[in-house]
Amino acid sequence: MFKEAEIREPLVLGDKSYHDITNDVVGPIEGKAPRRWYIALAITSVIALWGIGNIMYLIGTGIGVWGLNKTVGWAWDITNFVWWVGIGHAGTLISAVLLLFRQKWRMAINRSAEAMTIFAVMMAAIFPGIHMGRLWVGYWVFPVPNQYGSLWVNFNSPLLWDVFAISTYFSVSIVFWYIGLIPDFATIRDRIKSPVAKKVYGILSCGWSGRAKHWTRFEEVSLILAGIATPLVFSVHSIVSMDFATSVIPGWHTTIFPPYFVSGAVFSGFAMVQTLLLIIRKTMHLEEYITKKHMEYMNIVILVTGSIVGVAYITELFIAWYSGVEYEQFAFYNRAFGPYWWAYLAMMSCNVIIPQLFWFKKIRTSFYWTYILAIFVNIGMWFERFVIIMSVQRDYLPSSWSMFYPTFVDLGIYIGTIGIFLTMYLLYGRYFPVLALNEVKTILKSSGEYYKKKD
């Protein structure tokens, strides 16, 4: 059997047997939900309903209810879209890239990270959808034959690339997630007592029986999905960045955008994983599976990608100066010292300076500090998109320069999507196995604390 180095810290703490892992993960699903779960669900549902109400008001009235104006034509809508898509990058990165690199620590966190990815991409998809104004003709984004002499969608346009990228990413992420869930649903099906739940988990588990041949196929499918999902992850945010980069707007028209957006996406995604997972870990008593080591690994990813983002910011500034293009220079000067200097400052401090604290091992391994820093990163990455989008606020014609003020609908929809996201996450935490329990069993003997000590 494969032996792991003695000095490598164990990934599963405590004296666990296979049965204990099942108990620890499935136990909370079988038992009654705690009162605080209902309280949290009530709060997030109210916020979600407020968001849905705002979306309906927007669709009923038209996008004039947003605070957009002539120069700022994309405002919060695309800010929120890019923010959510970015967050939706950690899950598949964890499950796909880390699977290819055989990083075992992914097993404790991949399920929750993928769930987060799927919910975040759903939230992201809301924004281009409602931005159309007429949501009911949303299918026009696909190349369907039509009565206008077959006028096709433009395959040269990054906006159409986005349609294909996001829908592919979303559906492949769901499938990847579900393939892993099937054996775990089967575990719940074979344990749970309530007949209704047994029936439901029976349907969800698709009759999985754990035959050797099926497990061989399972591993092959996981590996191949990981292999093709890896370039997919990188392509999706590259294409999102091309929505900006292929335009000829100063401040957007840069070749650095794809790598800078991808690392920014991984950066914000991991921060969101930390934000949610540290709570799940505490409330569902999974301290022995999601350990300090897992958190430290994720913090290192945040530190690395945060530094890449920081270098990208500085490179942008340097190139604006070095290019000698005065429009480019003005756009960047305006970003840093214009009317939105405070957003630029927030972006710089939250994304570049604050994550550098993770160089200190004390901070990197402290749950308290990790949580605070992760929240800062979430905020900072929202401001990054806001800053990029606001660089059009002062265009070539000074008479059309004006400030952007969000209306209550802008605010309501943004806050509302956070509510919908958290509601879905709470339901997921209650009814789904939050840990890939059967995969964790495979590393118990090589990375479990008890087995390590015994050897």
Added chain:
Amino acid sequence: MYDDDLTCLAAAKELVSQGITVKECYSPFPIHGIDPVIGIKRTRLAIASFMFGLGGLALAILAINYFMIKDWPMNIGGKPNWTYFHNLPAFVPIMFEFTVLCAAHGMVITYMLRNKTLPGMPATNPDPRTTDDKFVLEFDTTENHSMSAEQLLSAIKATDVYELNENDI
């Protein structure tokens, strides 16, 4: 039935070396190394996925060529719109995405069909504990003609077995 993956693997090895055919193995997670022992060949799903991917790529090329070159060429700033080749760079993202879409979904649908795991299918594992922490090796007397049922039983009992069940089918 065994209560550990390594015991189960060792037992399978031991019994197969005595010429016994293992009909099936049920486990809560993949037991690495058991496939060659009980005679399971490598899956061809990877090849299937590659085929689906090629099909997706071909479809994307044909469709984009029809939409953008043949049926309705778009004049965008006078850029060449009369050949596929000159437009190719702008088409690569969608060709890539569609390849991945077809490869992934084609493979997963094949996987679900071949495993006979579809929503609502009945579970066929012999014991509910096999999805928790127990490992089952299944033997069929009709597949083991070289020895009697008693010989088979005693051979199984000689391994580190946790529980033994006999069924008439």
